[in-house]
Amino acid sequence: MAMVVKLLQPVESDLETLLSDLRNLIGADHPILQAAAEHLFSAGGKRIRPGIVLLLSRALSPTGDLSPRHRRLAEITEMIHTASLVHDDVVDEAATRRGVATVHSRFNHRVAVLAGDFLFAQASWHLANLDNLEVVKLLSRVIMDLADGEVKQGLFRYNTRQSFETYIEKSYCKTASLIANSARAAGVLADLNEEHLVQLYRFGRQLGLAFQVVDDILDFTGSDQQLGKPAASDLVSGYLTAPVLYALEEKPMLADLIEGKFNQGIDLEQALELVRNSEAINRSRTLAEGFAREAHKSIQWLPSSEACNALLALPDFVISRLS
Incomplete structure (x- = not known):
């Protein structure tokens, strides 16, 4: 904080x-x-x-x-x-x-x-x-994406056959769309050219995705206090995130526990162990770091200022939440 x-x-x-x-x-x-x-x-x-x-x-x-x-x-x-x-x-x-x-x-x-x-x-x-019609379109799209993300999340609960693309799409809708489209909107109001508007959108998109993947890792590694909610609450609710989808590739028996909605007392603990004892957390971290690097790269053209320095430090801050 x-x-x-x-x-x-x-x-x-x-x-x-x-x-x-x-x-x-x-x-x-x-x-x-x-x-x-x-x-x-x-x-x-x-x-x-x-x-x-x-x-x-x-x-x-x-x-x-x-x-x-x-x-x-x-x-x-x-x-x-x-x-x-x-x-x-x-x-x-x-x-x-x-x-x-x-x-x-x-x-x-x-x-x-x-x-x-x-x-x-x-x-x-x-x-x-x-x-400003373009800004209205950008932020209206966000409201649509938020609803779309919530519906997608509900439809794919406990579904171990969902694709990684579905997870990224849902993460974009729920977290990254607002940052990406409001960043582009700030550029529109500043009369920037299209090339720079695309870069601002990319900054927000990749930063938002990094933020979401880090949140999803912390669901397995963070404390209740750090998360502001009970640890593993996403998994309990049947929301399959990057660590779970990666773990499923290594530990097929995880699918049975998820599809059974952890109905046996020890199922959830077993599922958490399978995720933690796989390469899933490391792979998810690599994914988040990739998004953060891309976000940083997208705004290196901004003129030097205190505000610019803070923006350039944001992707590192997002990843630092894991340490």
Whole structure:
């Protein structure tokens, strides 16, 4: 966490402004929804996604200043991300996130679904008011991808015959699409050429995929406290990630345990041992490192600045979570 704070230091005051602006944007028309939103925005997340948008916006600005439209883009990014977390928590029936009660456990499922919808609607409204059709298309695509990723994840639960491509696609939809498309949107608002827009999108895509693969490794190697949720919770839920898919290639008997949904008391422990005693964790790490290298390479053309240095350090930070 300290490392994240350090990396986001160039936009620390921007992020504080963003949080107070978000509270104002939500408005007081719906007391219960506002209470839910207040709870979400004060839940102490790392704010990496809006932080990336703000860092990119400062790195792309000739004066280093933020335009109001770039600030609003960062706010929309955080709204979309928060809305998706509310819905994810309902689907996963998670009682806490990062040690804080989830919206549906603090209020109820109905309020949580409505609060998520409310935030998506608010994001769409503020997005339309940016008056930039390309940015509207980019961020609308993210909202579609988030829903698509959640559906894909549900459809492939406990399915040991899914392809690695399915896993990458799902990871892109759930994690990388928001970072990739909001990075490109920051470039669009800065009037960049197509070549640089493609590089910004690639930066966000590869960084998001590295982030997801690292999260998936930590599901097997991290502590409950480090994860903000019980370890191995993805596997228990039947979500097959890179370490499991790699382990299945080496340990075919793992498939029986997964397809049986760990119905015997020792099945889960056995499955964890099979994953940990294979090359799966090492192979997953190599995969994440490859994505991180590609992300770093994609933005080396940015002019030197404090914000640029922070962005270039992000891929290494993502991998450092494994040490």
